[in-house]
Amino acid sequence: MRYAICFTPTPSDPLTLVAANWLGRNVYSGEIVEPPRIRGLGIHEVAFHTALPRRYGFHAVLKAPFRLADPTSEPALLRDLMRYAGTLTPFELPPLEIAKLGNVFGLVPSYPSTALNYLAAALVQEFDRFRAPLSEAEIDCSDPDGLSAPQFTNLHRWGCAHVMDEFRFQMLLTGPVGPADMSRMEQVLHDFFGPVLAEPVAVTNVALMMEEGSGGPFRVHSLHPMGKVSARKIA
Template sequence: MRYSINFTPPAHDPLTLGAAQWLGRHVFSGAALDHPALRGLSIHDIAFNTALPRRAGFHGCLRPSFRLAPGTSEQELLRELMRFAGRHQPFTLPQLEVVRIASQFALAPVIPSQAMHLLAGAVVTEFERFRLPMPDDEIERADPGNLSAGQFANMLRWGDPYVMDEFRFHMMLTGPLAPADLGRFETALRSYFSPLLCDPVEVTNLALFVETEQGAPLTVHSLHPLGRVSARKTA
């Protein structure tokens, strides 16, 4: 069993539903969905090129996947996540847009979110004690030769290269694309997601994701609202 701590909008949020249809799977229920019919892309094009983010589900990663360390438990993790979320206030992300990351596409804020950066760093730090350290063979499979010095240090210290100063909040929409497909997908993605990105995205919860066995699709285990309970009741 692996866990990760992420952000995703609530299950019935229009962005969640739109992304679930694009990816072909709802991350809360695990239900398979039909891909949308879009000009310039076939259903096969979409299905093939969304396989990786479909398994991962629609989310922005804060604390990448980890196995529980000896002496910790899921119940303890849930209690600590509830306490942690209560100490951090909700906030609004800058407007999201479709962005290209290498040969992949994702949603990301038009300007970096300092609030999200600080939240992600706190998540990594606070939940480090729950993480089983990576064995040497896993570090080797991560191909450390292609990492910068800072990324390699992150992997050794925190179990993932892209945390702390290397963190960039994004929500993946495709896997790696062939160069000839980049233009088609960018046009289709901007057209499809544009109506879903008009309203601000409120970060009101943290989501605990689970991977029940290696290679299994990730699903939302539980949502943990940000902010004190008393403040939420009177808001």
């Protein structure tokens, strides 16, 4: 079983609901959602192109999936994450936009966010004590030969290549898309997600996500509100 610390909007956020409809699975309940009928894209094409992000659920990774180190435990992780989240200040992300990320599509901020980068780096460092060392198989899966020198260093120091200066916030919407389908998929995504991408995104919680079994889908285990309780009540 693995855990990850992530950002995902609240259960009732319109973006959460639209993403669940697109991916075919609700990241909170784990329930399967009927695939949408989209003009210009067949229902089986949607299911095929969303298979990879459907397993991981709608989220952006802040601390990559990890197995718990001995002698840590889930209750200790929950306690410390709840405590630490209370020390963080909520903030807003710039509006998200559809982006090509190599041969996949995802949502990224329309411009950089210093607060976001700080949050990701802080969580990676603060909770590294809960992370078991990577196995040789896990290192091989990260394609170490294809990493830059900073990414390779990150992989061995923090268990993930894409942290610190290499961190990029992204909420994946597809798996690999072939060149012939790129333009069509991009237009479909703009049409489907456009209505919920106009406003800034509130970052008021961090989510602990949990893998169901070994290699199973991820779902939200718990949301941890940022900021002191008194401040949240006033807000």
